[in-house]
Amino acid sequence: MVQILTLKEIKACPKSYVMAVNEALTVFQGKWKMPIIGSLMFGKQRFRELERSIPKITSRMLSKELKELELNGVVKRTVLDTIPVTVTYELTESGYTLKKVVEAMIVWGMQHRESNSNKKKAV
Amino acid sequence: MVQILTLKEIKACPKSYVMAVNEALTVFQGKWKMPIIGSLMFGKQRFRELERSIPKITSRMLSKELKELELNGVVKRTVLDTIPVTVTYELTESGYTLKKVVEAMIVWGMQHRESNSNKKKAV
DNA sequence: TATAGCAATATACTAAAGTATAGCGGTATC
């Protein structure tokens, strides 16, 4: 099946960009990832502290999401050799730099809300 | 139930920021939103064009997601009075400014991949 | 000895998201 490239296909963006965006989306995906990342932006926390700081999250979800975030390289888990064991979670460097993305979201979100309310007034 | 505020709770970020981030997340949420937005970044397109430019999407999903994007104010749908009718989809101004967020994602994603591969080398 | 905190895990379930497939009403083409 021979296919002639259309202008649109030629304009297609590089694969590396697509992969990069997907990587970022993966990190935010799901109901609880952003609240967890947001909470960790304020600093290292223990499991129970996180659980208390994120309203309505269950320990199952917290544990599951933290594992995924660790796998994705944005959260670091540390087991301290105390009695009983203490476990802390903190953002990796990569995790902290997500702040730039979040900031872009905040800027966009606020502009967006504003332009939407203006439109409603105009109608 | 009286509760004493912890340092962490005092540090909590403003509600408007949280809402703004959620607004942005809503727009990207789901498997197909980003591919659709990305495709529309190259310009106005018709339903069938979009369908062809996004591999594996079904018309049901495309239609569903376009409706949501329209509701969220990032896509504008125009019905042209031709025979048969032509329907075009394009990004609103708000939709175009999502580019900034996507760019931040690209920057983060590429850095992240790099730092991860470096870690692997170091180990 | 009973109770509570810590850091989870196990099991069972519901809800939401996504897929597969068929079809509609219109027009244009073979």
Next chain:
DNA sequence: GATACCGCTATACTTTAGTATATTGCTATA
């Protein structure tokens, strides 16, 4: 008259995500 394109919608189904609830092994405190 059959087929194909356009812009969808309908129905049924599977997969994934999230919830609810109970339990574990350990220690410290009442």
